[in-house]
Amino acid sequence: MEVSTGYLPQAVFAPADQGHPAPRVFISPQRYIQGRGVLRSVGRYLSLLQAKRAGLLMSQRSSRNEGDLLLAGLRSAGVDAVVSTFQGECTTDEITAHTTAFSKERIDCVIAAGGGKCIDTGKAIAFRLGIPVVVVPTLASNDAPCSALSVLYSPEGISQGVEFYPNSPAIVVVDTDIIAAAPERYLVAGMGDAMATWYEASVCLRNPAAVTTVGARPTLAACAIGEVCAHTLFQEGCAAAAAVASKTVNDALESVVEANTLLSGLGFESGGLAGAHAVAQSYTAIPHVRANYLHGEMVAMGTLAQLMMESRPKEATRVAEFFAAVGLPIHLGQLSLSSSDTQALEIVSEASLGFPFVGNMPMKITPEFVKSAILDAHHLGLSIPEQIGDSAYRHLQG
Template sequence: MAKILISPGKYVQGKGVLKEVGEHIAKLGDKVLALSDPVVLDLFQEEIKEGLKDKDLLLESFNGECSKNEINRLKELVEEKGIKVVIGIGGGKTLDTAKAVAYYAGLPVAIIPTIAATDAPCSALSVIYTDEGVFEEYLFLPSNPDVVLVDTEVIAKAPARFLVSGMGDALATYFEAAASSLTKTKAMSGGSPTMTALNLAELCYDTLIEYGLVAKKAAEAGVVTEALEKIVEANTLLSGLGFESGGLAAAHAIHNGFTVLDETHNKTHGEKVAYSTIVQLVLEDREPELIDGVIDFCKSVGLPTTLADLGIEEINEDDILKVAKASTVEGETIHNMPFAVDAQMVKDAILAADRLGR
């Protein structure tokens, strides 16, 4: 199998770069649809207009769900207005909608995340929901966004929990890519992990451990520091390239398993992934010093290390087995691990990780 690395056409990050977006999309087109949710429009409308002052701009409010109806509504608008480039500005569902609309309309797309809570902005993927917010399907796109632009001044103004959640999502990147590389599993790139992807994933982990806590303090203060810049890059670019071209394994599958329990629904994606990463390390029988180090990091920045932290106050082993069974269904990424994994193994690892976290 060929080794394949995929990535956005251009990645731009820095303080105040939202006001420079026009120059970074100059080659994509002059007639722009900028899709943003109402909250983001209220906060950053002037910066968006300043950045796109030389463009023929249509500002459009996102309806809240990345659904087929919303995608079709916007596709019709794009065609009616003769739009040449789509820009998504906001959180994950806004960005995924912009990607999908651009894909179906055959247009380039620029992505501007306003939080650093996941590694999704750089990816060639949209998650499609019903109008009611129920997961429907993954839309795998033929290419990554043409431009990803991250204004760290905007990121710093968001609640610090989002940045920490992004660290939780990014924490899994190296360990999942390392496991996938042993089995030479096909990643979302369409090929097996490249040496580049694995090294980027490792750099992502090292950056989190070294700068995560300091960056959280900067986010709590609402200021941009070099540590915050490093963590935003780790959460967004390093983790994005690492997971997409390095591969997924147990941690994200176990995250998916936890979604069967209502108690976990008020936890973010990254918070559940962080705990699931500890479970993967237990499954792999990693060195105690490494597991302790990951747990200490999670505690330092406020990521979950126990089931109680995930909202599971009363441990019911039957419920944990339900999580384990959902984690190990056919086709889940847990089967990318370099050894066979069954539900009983996952259940035991979940309970063992909880004890270690205490």
Template sequence: MSQIIISPNKYIQGNNELNNLYECVKTLGTKFLIIASSNGIKRTKSTIEKSFSKSNCKLVFEAFNGECSQIEIDRLKDCLKSNDCDVVIGIGGGKIFDTAKAVAYYSNTPVVIIPTIASTDAPCSALSVIYTDKGAFDKYLLLPKNPEVVLVDTSIVSKAPARLLIAGMGDALATYFEARACVNSKASTIAGGTATKAAFALAKLCYETLLKDGLKAKLSVENKISTKALENIIEANTYLSGIGFESCGLAAAHAIHNGFTILEECHNLYHGEKVAFGTIVQLVLENSPLEEIEEVINFCLNMGLPTTLKDMGITELKEKDLLEVSKASCAEGETIHNMPFEVSPEDVSAAILTADKLGNYYKNLNK
């Protein structure tokens, strides 16, 4: 099988980069559908309009309804068509990115992604995760290409709530371990081949950067200041993790995340928060060395990421619910089947309960 690495055409990161948006996208089209939350539109509209002020481009701002569902994608696709737009720009967080990418795909237009938070690795990928209107995982939409431009304004990201950056670190935490599993199993990746050495190196660098700069970045964003450590973590959460997962592969951690989305108790958690706990479960499934599991759990504890079922919002995990989560994690086509060994729902159930016990053990140890 071919070894393949894919990435956005251009990744731009820096302070006040939103001021330069027109220069970054002027070759893509002349009529831009800009998708963001209502608040996101209020915060960025004047800067964007100023950037385009000397051009003849048309800007259409449309508020996102909150869920990356097929119904919302279809609504925005109709909006793009009725306004005769030829470029889609998504501004905000992961579900907006995934929606913008899906709208662009179905409409055959370029897409530009502008994260205002660093909470997932979604910006760089040729993938949209589609949910039901009630927030349960529905399907992966594999896209034929990555975004044309990903633009990250670190002055905006540094002012976002700390929890969002931390959730991004939770998502990025899985990158190296899932990449390692996929390399060992020679699994086919989202890019359509097997991992390249370059992609795996970026996945490993992602983990190393989290360990080195994660706590410093957390403190920076809690104080609304931009530091080199924060810049490094923004790159790790967004670019290193994005290239690492897409060109190396997903495995158990994200499948277990998908399993937990069926529980209403978990719906108030961010994607990366659930993925962080899924990473611990994957390490238990692999019977990874205790030192490695301890390192990951301690990182999660320092960041405030979930290490126990209680942290996931589950005060009592009923046997029926545990079985449903485990079955969903092992559904046909799920990424858990990229592990280098067969995994059953019973294996997942045992690993979830063991991960919970380990999380509680280290939490009590650190009191």
């Protein structure tokens, strides 16, 4: 996995020649706003930036479902909008095309409204134009909204690299009415992504050689946030999934949306990544997996593999039972793979070693070790009682 050289945070926070250990660094958006109906107030929130003309990047789904309401709110606040439609993958060509179009419009901020890849594309555009980005996630499926980085993909959807930015999103606005109206699968996938936060940050905190995405040591604050994130999911995850299934907003949903979006975003960026995301990103190298499964579903499998790398089967069982209860995959069959698919397992295992932060694991990582952990997690998943997982997995089977 390549790292773009446009901006390298390691050179700022932890240069190799500084002669002392890396500092602790905490990264966060300027404002995070979550609640029912807040989408219509985005234009008012832009007054914090003194923005009067915005470049609005929307996914096709968001344009259909939320576009009119968002544009009406901007107009009522006296903000002009130039609309561009995201085509589905955060690629360099997609970023360049929108950057070129927006550069002709004299905009003073970018609004990115959609899922994780649309949001990452919006962040990349704003960086190139030198203006703030306002993030409006319409799904709680991943922790991209609060971070100062973008994951880049090939046109086919294969994970190819990461790009860092000197500034976090200026404002993140999460309308829980919109989250509740989306399919349950997206919220559940977000739980898979968010659950990894605590386990990866915990590894990084314990390993004195581990560094975060910006080359710094994890902060206690980020690790505490990661722990609260996991606790919230264990306590409220099933109730939140049920709320979305019935298109209802309640306290459980509000808590899980915050965990998926804010807590996980702050926790991973300032707490660190490790084995879970190394394995997860590598699943995108398998065509039928990347075509049919969401990032958080792959991270769920990566988290179980990391816990097996750490020799923590009891905790892995606890996590697997939770994943099964909310409807996340817990064995290879639920990613349309098989333990006998040697070629696919070798591809994932080899690719995991190319993930920039797999070295945060406190042991020697080899393809054989990763493959063994993936298979151990698979067999654990198969051992989870059927009554826990079969009914909950309905939204992946459909």
